[in-house]
Amino acid sequence: MRITLRLSGSIRLIYKELNEEIVLFVNEPVSIRALLQMAGINPTVVPAVYMDESKKDKDYMVTKEDSRITVLGPLAGG
Amino acid sequence: MLYGYAGTTLRINLSNENIKKEPLNEKWVEEYIGGRGFVSKILYDELAPKTDPFSEENLFVIAMGPLSGCFLPASGKTHFGTKSPATGGYGDSNMGGHFGVTMKYAGYDVLIINGKAKEPSYICIDDGKIEIRSAEKYWGKGSFAVEKAMKQDLGEEFQILTIGPAGEKLVKYACISHDFGRQAGRIGIGAVLGSKNIKAIAVKGTGSIPIFDAEGLLKKGKETYDAIRKKPGFKGWTPEGTAGITNWCNDVGAIPTRNFQKSSIEYADQINGKAILDRLKITDKGCFACPIPCGKYGFAKTKLGEAFVEGPEYETIAMIGSNCELKSIEEIAYANYVCDELGVDTCSAGVVISWALECYEKGILTKEDIGREISFGDLDSILYLLNEISARRGIGDLLAEGVRIASQRLGQGSEKFAIHCKGLEWTGYESRNAPGMMLGYITADIGAHHGRCWVLGNDVAGSAEAGSVHDLISGGRKTNRLPKAKVDGVIPVVLHSQHTRPAFDILGTCRLQYMEIGLEVDYYEELFYCITGRKIKWEDIINVSEKVWNLNRCFNFREIDGFGRSYDYPPARFYEDPIPDGPNEGHLLKLEEIDLLLNQFYQARGWDRNGMPQKAKLIDLGLGNVAEEFYS
Ligand code: SF4
Numbered sequence: 171m172r173i174t175l176r177l178s179g180s181i182r183l184i185y186k187e188l189n190e191e192i193v194l195f196v197n198e199p200v201s202i203r204a205l206l207q208m209a210g211i212n213p214t215v216v217p218a219v220y221m222d223e224s225k226k227d228k229d230y231m232v233t234k235e236d237s238r239i240t241v242l243g244p245l246a247g248g
Numbered sequence: 249m250l251y252g253y254a255g256t257t258l259r260i261n262l263s264n265e266n267i268k269k270e271p272l273n274e275k276w277v278e279e280y281i282g283g284r285g286f287v288s289k290i291l292y293d294e295l296a297p298k299t300d301p302f303s304e305e306n307l308f309v310i311a312m313g314p315l316s317g318c319f320l321p322a323s324g325k326t327h328f329g330t331k332s333p334a335t336g337g338y339g340d341s342n343m344g345g346h347f348g349v350t351m352k353y354a355g356y357d358v359l360i361i362n363g364k365a366k367e368p369s370y371i372c373i374d375d376g377k378i379e380i381r382s383a384e385k386y387w388g389k390g391s392f393a394v395e396k397a398m399k400q401d402l403g404e405e406f407q408i409l410t411i412g413p414a415g416e417k418l419v420k421y422a423c424i425s426h427d428f429g430r431q432a433g434r435i436g437i438g439a440v441l442g443s444k445n446i447k448a449i450a451v452k453g454t455g456s457i458p459i460f461d462a463e464g465l466l467k468k469g470k471e472t473y474d475a476i477r478k479k480p481g482f483k484g485w486t487p488e489g490t491a492g493i494t495n496w497c498n499d500v501g502a503i504p505t506r507n508f509q510k511s512s513i514e515y516a517d518q519i520n521g522k523a524i525l526d527r528l529k530i531t532d533k534g535c536f537a538c539p540i541p542c543g544k545y546g547f548a549k550t551k552l553g554e555a556f557v558e559g560p561e562y563e564t565i566a567m568i569g570s571n572c573e574l575k576s577i578e579e580i581a582y583a584n585y586v587c588d589e590l591g592v593d594t595c596s597a598g599v600v601i602s603w604a605l606e607c608y609e610k611g612i613l614t615k616e617d618i619g620r621e622i623s624f625g626d627l628d629s630i631l632y633l634l635n636e637i638s639a640r641r642g643i644g645d646l647l648a649e650g651v652r653i654a655s656q657r658l659g660q661g662s663e664k665f666a667i668h669c670k671g672l673e674w675t676g677y678e679s680r681n682a683p684g685m686m687l688g689y690i691t692a693d694i695g696a697h698h699g700r701c702w703v704l705g706n707d708v709a710g711s712a713e714a715g716s717v718h719d720l721i722s723g724g725r726k727t728n729r730l731p732k733a734k735v736d737g738v739i740p741v742v743l744h745s746q747h748t749r750p751a752f753d754i755l756g757t758c759r760l761q762y763m764e765i766g767l768e769v770d771y772y773e774e775l776f777y778c779i780t781g782r783k784i785k786w787e788d789i790i791n792v793s794e795k796v797w798n799l800n801r802c803f804n805f806r807e808i809d810g811f812g813r814s815y816d817y818p819p820a821r822f823y824e825d826p827i828p829d830g831p832n833e834g835h836l837l838k839l840e841e842i843d844l845l846l847n848q849f850y851q852a853r854g855w856d857r858n859g860m861p862q863k864a865k866l867i868d869l870g871l872g873n874v875a876e877e878f879y880s
Pocket of ligand 1: 323533534535538541542543758760761
């Protein structure tokens with residue numbers, strides 16, 4: 171199963187070596203939390219993830235081929 | 249021809265009503281680019297040493313950047329500067345909206361005000377026509393009321409900035425308000441305007457800005473807009489704005505609670521971004537040309553009052569909300585409205601009030617001192633204190649001085665939990681287990697402010713040498729306790745943030761398109777070229793940012809007696825009391841760790857052990873004249 175993580179600027183300010191898009195291949199359903207770890211991202215750093223236009227929990231299980239997950243980073247507020 | 253700039257500095261001496269227009273100084277442009285760069289240079293060069301912040305001689309500066317008001321997204325930031333009444337040192341503050349852009353369209357990149365008006369006045373800038381007019385009918389009124397009245401009196405096309413009653417009474421954390429909900433909040437900038445008897449500045453601008461390559465800019469501006477909309481962060485950012493970070497700050501044990509006595513809450517879902525959307529929001533609201541409007545305009549109804557209000561942003565949620573223990577978004581939003589109307593900074597007000605509440609709980613302040621009973625979590629207590637402060641009435645007179653002076657005067661150990669650095673109150677991030685964030689706060693030029701450096705995410709991720717922590721070391725299992733953060737490796741992260749975040753204040757744009765959305769710096773280089781005709785690399789802008797950082801440090805050495813390392817420490821609570829609860833329970837940064845951080849930081853900056861920029865460093869940055877002053 172091919173899954174794409176799309177990283178916001180705020181995440182890439184922390185993980186400077188990571189590209190904006192990371193493609194991962196997995197054989198079975200997997201949680202977003204585990205996908206983040208596979209990409210080398212500490213899930214605790216991630217305040218929110220979006221998939222299919224809606225906010226998802228980091229424990230949400232990804233089951234669909236070609237899923238695209240947007241990973242938001244933390245930012246200072248106002 | 250100076251492309252990208254309106255080309256004129258407007259100088260107003262309020263004492264003799266002398267109004268002077270002069271060509272924008274090309275050396276400033278060459279060496280400092282704009283915005284924060286101009287403010288820093290002007291204050292260092294033109295302010296007489298040891299000027300009292302509330303004296304006629306203090307300068308009040310507004311400076312725009314070359315990118316402000318041009319055809320590119322989010323180019324509506326206005327930069328203000330003065331000698332801060334809160335810290336006695338360098339002070340600046342930044343505001344969104346439409347004011348500075350309009351000032352540029354009126355023909356002015358920079359406005360420098362000195363002197364003092366004989367009576368309450370406002371400055372009216374109608375393109376080339378400048379007048380100092382009586383503000384008698386507006387004096388004493390709230391910021392929203394004045395903005396509304398002035399728009400009715402002058403016309404919708406005028407952009408207005410105002411101070412509230414707190415600015416008139418010289419409350420040392422009085423802010424400037426604009427656009428019914430945008431503020432330049434920090435360092436007491438509103439009090440300096442009040443000290444000059446200026447209630448408001450109104451500006452109408454119908455001119456244009458010379459652009460080197462207008463067609464190229466139109467093309468690049470559209471490209472930039474499209475690029476932002478396609479970025480991964482775009483969709484996630486706008487819905488909740490900065491309030492969207494509330495739960496995360498709580499989850500990582502960084503939300504200030506009860507005057508930083510605790511760092512986590514059980515009611516985050518009641519005061520977060522979603523609560524704003526569900527219970528308050530009417531519409532999104534943004535600054536000039538912003539494709540990701542982060543403002544949330546809504547309506548808040550409480551038992552004590554109701555109001556239309558923009559916000560609250562995360563900082564207000566944290567400082568007026570959890571730090572004072574208000575547990576409903578309606579109450580926080582209403583207190584936010586009252587702060588805005590009275591004209592006080594919500595961050596500083598939140599620290600001062602929570603300190604007073606803790607003093608009351610500890611018996612250091614009594615019912616007689618306060619004039620009534622007060623308690624954490626009680627909206628009525630908070631509104632009462634806000635009104636007393638803004639009128640400098642009773643206990644409000646002491647609290648209006650800011651938490652540093654108030655605690656020094658009150659004594660009895662209250663200095664330990666007066667949460668500030670250099671006299672500027674802390675903002676919304678518990679940093680006892682966040683060494684990068686702590687270092688950013690304590691070394692910021694204006695005092696404890698997150699706008700200079702924000703690296704909490706890096707701290708949580710784990711510093712480069714320390715490796716990632718929490719979920720990674722726990723094998724992906726959720727844990728409810730974070731390990732102690734390591735201090736190694738944070739220096740480069742802090743320096744990068746300290747130079748990058750204020751770089752946008754130099755250019756005159758909002759930083760969030762880069763910091764949150766991830767817009768590449770190449771866009772700024774190309775836009776800069778289209779606008780000014782000057783080729784610039786991002787590193788050049790960062791170099792100017794570093795130069796400004798050092799100039800401001802020297803300003804503080806010049807202005808504040810005994811300034812140096814001793815001014816770079818947090819309040820004792822942060823190195824004596826471990827966090828008692830939440831994910832960071834038991835953690836703190838010991839004094840020796842803070843010392844280690846400072847030693848490494850000074851060395852990396854080319855500063856001596858007292859934090860003074862060394863001669864070679866100043867010369868290297870093109871500050872030879874400053875080196876002469878300090879080292880001859
Ligand atoms: S992101 Fe927010 S602060 Fe920045 S320009 Fe847009 S509305 Fe203003």
